[in-house]
Amino acid sequence: MTIQWYPGHMAKAKRQVLEKLKLIDVVIEVVDARIPLSSRNPMVDEITSHKPRLVLLNKSDLADQAVTDKWVTYFEDKGWASLVIDAQRGKGMKEIPLKVKELCKPLLDKFAAKGMNPRALRALILGIPNVGKSTVINRIANKKITKIGDRPGVTKSQQWIKVGKEIELLDTPGILWPKFEDQDVGFRLALTGAIKEEIFDFQETVVFLLDYLKKNYPEKLKNRYNLTELPEEVGELFDAIGKRRGCLVPGGIVDYDRVAEIVFRDFRQGKLGTISLERP
Numbered sequence: 194m195t196i197q198w199y200p201g202h203m204a205k206a207k208r209q210v211l212e213k214l215k216l217i218d219v220v221i222e223v224v225d226a227r228i229p230l231s232s233r234n235p236m237v238d239e240i241t242s243h244k245p246r247l248v249l250l251n252k253s254d255l256a257d258q259a260v261t262d263k264w265v266t267y268f269e270d271k272g273w274a275s276l277v278i279d280a281q282r283g284k285g286m287k288e289i290p291l292k293v294k295e296l297c298k299p300l301l302d303k304f305a306a307k308g309m310n311p312r313a314l315r316a317l318i319l320g321i322p323n324v325g326k327s328t329v330i331n332r333i334a335n336k337k338i339t340k341i342g343d344r345p346g347v348t349k350s351q352q353w354i355k356v357g358k359e360i361e362l363l364d365t366p367g368i369l370w371p372k373f374e375d376q377d378v379g380f381r382l383a384l385t386g387a388i389k390e391e392i393f394d395f396q397e398t399v400v401f402l403l404d405y406l407k408k409n410y411p412e413k414l415k416n417r418y419n420l421t422e423l424p425e426e427v428g429e430l431f432d433a434i435g436k437r438r439g440c441l442v443p444g445g446i447v448d449y450d451r452v453a454e455i456v457f458r459d460f461r462q463g464k465l466g467t468i469s470l471e472r473p
């Protein structure tokens with residue numbers, strides 16, 4: 194799979210974020226809990242390293258909890274705060290304002306030392322398309338403010354959102370694309386819905402998925418497709434699933450496109466169970 198990363202996009206997003214950063218006390222970065230590194234824009238580290246950071250591991254309902262726990266430790270080791278959330282159902286969201294205040298304690302202490310009333314804390318919320326940033330914002334704001342796009346990369350207008358009296362949230366200006374550092378990152382982004390279906394190859398993506406599942410979640414794979422054994426070769430696995438699902442063309446040959454489509458949809462709909470596609 195070859196997807197271009199345009200330096201122009203990166204430069205524009207960087208300028209836009211830098212401009213807003215002057216106003217900001219804390220950066221909230223939303224990532225997909227199934228692929229916490231692949232669903233990040235690497236530029237964010239480069240330009241926001243001097244700000245306190247809260248990482249929200251969203252879509253945790255779809256991820257493998259044991260792996261997610263390891264990611265929490267990973268981010269904490271970097272000196273960042275992190276929270277495991279499911280923005281769709283509102284799980285873990287109540288802790289966000291508490292974490293923001295905790296991260297901004299030095300600033301709040303400074304206000305107190307000067308005898309000043311603390312102003313609202315200002316947070317910039319970042320995330321690549323489709324990680325659930327709008328869902329998070331809507332949940333935090335407790336009302337429907339941001340229009341949620343049903344396609345990755347839908348532009349949303351920028352605005353400050355009040356979270357009680359103590360926090361103000363600014364949505365990312367522009368679109369922060371992920372970086373396709375290698376093929377595997379592209380596959381992970383395709384599988385989790387961060388890139389459009391038109392631009393990736395189903396079969397290649399599903400070969401990656403089946404290979405990964407075979408190594409990391411063999412039981413889930415066997416259960417879903419009623420297989421007692423998993424063949425060595427991914428091609429044979431396509432055959433086995435195809436036969437189970439009746440994806441045959443005349444002559445009894447397995448239709449690989451149909452198998453790829455079925456496995457892809459099963460993954461997307463969570464029918465293979467909770468799965469993390471990336472490990473620390």
Ligand code: G4P
Nearest residue numbers: 251252279280281322323324325326327328341342343386
């Ligand atoms: P964005 O602003 O970062 O681009 O993402 P947005 O909030 O629009 O969310 C993208 C999709 O992810 C939405 O589904 C949304 O409902 C879903 N989503 C957000 N948070 C969670 C979560 O914690 N768990 C789960 N399971 N889903 C979540 P959608 O519009 O149906 O898109 P899609 O799922 O078909 O891609």
